[in-house]
Amino acid sequence: MRILNIFKRVPDTYAEIKLSKDNSDIDKENLNYVIDPYGEYAMETSLRIKDKDSSIELVVLTIGPENSTELLRNALALGFDISYLIKYENYEKLSPLALSKIYIKFIEKYGPFDIIFLPKVDIDTNFHSICGYLAGYLNINFITSITTAEIVDNHAIVERETSMGKEKLKIKTPCILSHDKAPYEIRLASLKGIMLSKKKPINIIELSELEIKIEEHIIRNTLRLPPQRKGVKFLNNADELIKVLKEEIKIL
Amino acid sequence: MKALVYLEAENSIKEASLSAIEFSKNFCKEIYGFIVNSESGNKFVQKLYVLEVDRFIPKIIAKEIQKVIESEKIEYVFFGSTSSAIEVLSYLAGITNAIFFEDVEGYENGYFIKSIYSNKIIGSFKISYDGIKIIGIKPKSYNLAKPMYNSEIIKIKLENIKDDIELIEVKAKETKEIDVTEADIVVSGGRGLGSAENYHSLLKELIKVLNEKTGLKVALGASQAVVDAGWIDHSHQVGQTGKTVSPLLYFAIGISGAIQHLAGMRTSKYIIAINKDSEAPIFKVADYGIVADINIFLPELIEKIKSY
Numbered sequence: 402m403r404i405l406n407i408f409k410r411v412p413d414t415y416a417e418i419k420l421s422k423d424n425s426d427i428d429k430e431n432l433n434y435v436i437d438p439y440g441e442y443a444m445e446t447s448l449r450i451k452d453k454d455s456s457i458e459l460v461v462l463t464i465g466p467e468n469s470t471e472l473l474r475n476a477l478a479l480g481f482d483i484s485y486l487i488k489y490e491n492y493e494k495l496s497p498l499a500l501s502k503i504y505i506k507f508i509e510k511y512g513p514f515d516i517i518f519l520p521k522v523d524i525d526t527n528f529h530s531i532c533g534y535l536a537g538y539l540n541i542n543f544i545t546s547i548t549t550a551e552i553v554d555n556h557a558i559v560e561r562e563t564s565m566g567k568e569k570l571k572i573k574t575p576c577i578l579s580h581d582k583a584p585y586e587i588r589l590a591s592l593k594g595i596m597l598s599k600k601k602p603i604n605i606i607e608l609s610e611l612e613i614k615i616e617e618h619i620i621r622n623t624l625r626l627p628p629q630r631k632g633v634k635f636l637n638n639a640d641e642l643i644k645v646l647k648e649e650i651k652i653l
Numbered sequence: 654m655k656a657l658v659y660l661e662a663e664n665s666i667k668e669a670s671l672s673a674i675e676f677s678k679n680f681c682k683e684i685y686g687f688i689v690n691s692e693s694g695n696k697f698v699q700k701l702y703v704l705e706v707d708r709f710i711p712k713i714i715a716k717e718i719q720k721v722i723e724s725e726k727i728e729y730v731f732f733g734s735t736s737s738a739i740e741v742l743s744y745l746a747g748i749t750n751a752i753f754f755e756d757v758e759g760y761e762n763g764y765f766i767k768s769i770y771s772n773k774i775i776g777s778f779k780i781s782y783d784g785i786k787i788i789g790i791k792p793k794s795y796n797l798a799k800p801m802y803n804s805e806i807i808k809i810k811l812e813n814i815k816d817d818i819e820l821i822e823v824k825a826k827e828t829k830e831i832d833v834t835e836a837d838i839v840v841s842g843g844r845g846l847g848s849a850e851n852y853h854s855l856l857k858e859l860i861k862v863l864n865e866k867t868g869l870k871v872a873l874g875a876s877q878a879v880v881d882a883g884w885i886d887h888s889h890q891v892g893q894t895g896k897t898v899s900p901l902l903y904f905a906i907g908i909s910g911a912i913q914h915l916a917g918m919r920t921s922k923y924i925i926a927i928n929k930d931s932e933a934p935i936f937k938v939a940d941y942g943i944v945a946d947i948n949i950f951l952p953e954l955i956e957k958i959k960s961y
Contacts, residue, residue, distance in 0.1 A: 537747015
């Protein structure tokens with residue numbers, strides 16, 4: 402069995418994001434990049450699956466500039482077997498359609514995979530659609546926003562939270578799953594894992610190798626910061642707060 | 654040009670769907686609806702396709718929408734950006750080679766407005782694509798459509814749906830909860846409440862009296878810290894690895910205001926923060942602040958609202 406995890410290289414989630422001088426992009430100077438948080442949870446789920454069956458091969462993929470290999474090295478240290486980087490500097494400006502087509506080309510060339518994990522949302526571009534796109538193109542089963550997954554025979558047993566409650570679902574492989582926050586913590590790389598990772602391959606793929614023409618369907622124009630809030634007015638007691646609810650917010 | 658709006662209902666049509674109908678009027682004159690197992694929304698569109706199914710399978714629903722798109726020559730599909738709609742329509746985007754663009758907050762001079770980088774940045778985008786465009790409107794960010802038609806209703810019935818996905822178990826929530834993204838008021842609590850017991854008893858009491866006195870939809874929210882501590886499940890979490898909300902009023906109670914939390918709630922119309930620490934970062938985004946011991950202040954506030 403082979404599992405593919407696709408994660409997104411995103412700015413550190415603790416970082417304040419600033420704009421470049423001409424407002425055409427974010428200020429990337431001194432910005433630290435990390436594996437996106439949902440991609441990280443998905444990777445932990447894959448590692449847990451491999452903990453139970455070491456014969457499973459774990460493949461990890463991301464797209465980005467050449468130094469994204471640092472993040473892939475982390476994934477290898479955690480226990481992934483093979484890693485791939487699709488080298489593309491302007492990856493944050495791709496439309497979800499274009500990004501999905503790049504992933505499809507990769508899957509066709511380097512697959513097949515029994516399970517493909519994606520983040521529930523790419524937190525940089527706010528795309529939630531990649532999982533659906535891939536399932537539609539590849540014509541395979543998919544479930545979005547899962548929180549856990551286990552393998553039983555040729556099926557994945559997954560859980561997810563919906564507005565109705567907690568669902569447990571059984572899905573036949575091959576399948577594509579987008580991952581929400583998991584109820585467990587993410588492991589750290591062990592010293593042994595870090596040593597082993599140095600022998601594992603990081604394969605860099607040029608976009609030209611995937612024979613794909615990038616079309617700009619969604620053109621990003623200027624960026625701006627969210628409007629500043631007016632500033633806080635401190636209140637002294639519950640009576641003053643009730644007055645605000647009544648006279649300013651007008652809900653009482 | 655014709656637009657198809659994917660509608661969702663829970664008892665009545667969702668507000669997010671009504672925003673999507675209103676938004677579609679920027680682009681098209683003829684507006685049709687598509688809804689599953691409901692006839693809600695029939696006064697809001699010229700023609701309403703009603704799909705009746707015994708199981709809700711996103712792939713199968715997407716394929717039925719595809720048929721309508723083809724027969725009606727639809728160019729735009731609009732929807733309220735909920736996770737269930739995204740699941741159906743992102744698959745539709747794959748099978749129809751469409752552009753998919755969700756969580757749109759506005760349309761200004763030909764540009765779509767959407768928050769990116771976890772709501773830390775607002776972008777403007779131009780879509781230039783000849784094929785089908787599927788566009789989702791972020792809940793609470795656009796006006797609601799008003800009833801103005803007597804829709805022609807077209808029913809499609811599918812029976813004995815088979816699928817490779819099997820529902821093994823559903824643990825339904827004990828009480829029907831209002832989702833934080835759909836509420837008018839969100840009452841969110843953090844570690845400053847001291848314990849899970851305080852979190853549940855005090856906040857639920859506040860929610861109850863606010864709902865009774867205002868008639869508005871009030872939901873329970875949480876910071877990442879209390880979700881990680883197991884006080885409440887993840888569906889209540891507001892912030893970067895949780896949900897993004899923009900209610901009329903957001904109460905941040907005992908929440909210090911880490912940047913990941915602020916990213917999920919700072920577009921709320923009004924923010925009231927209650928915290929023991931006057932230096933807490935939450936006060937940087939709040940409109941009104943109260944520096945107080947929560948366990949003394951909240952019971953007093955609840956009593957005063959009750960007797961109001």
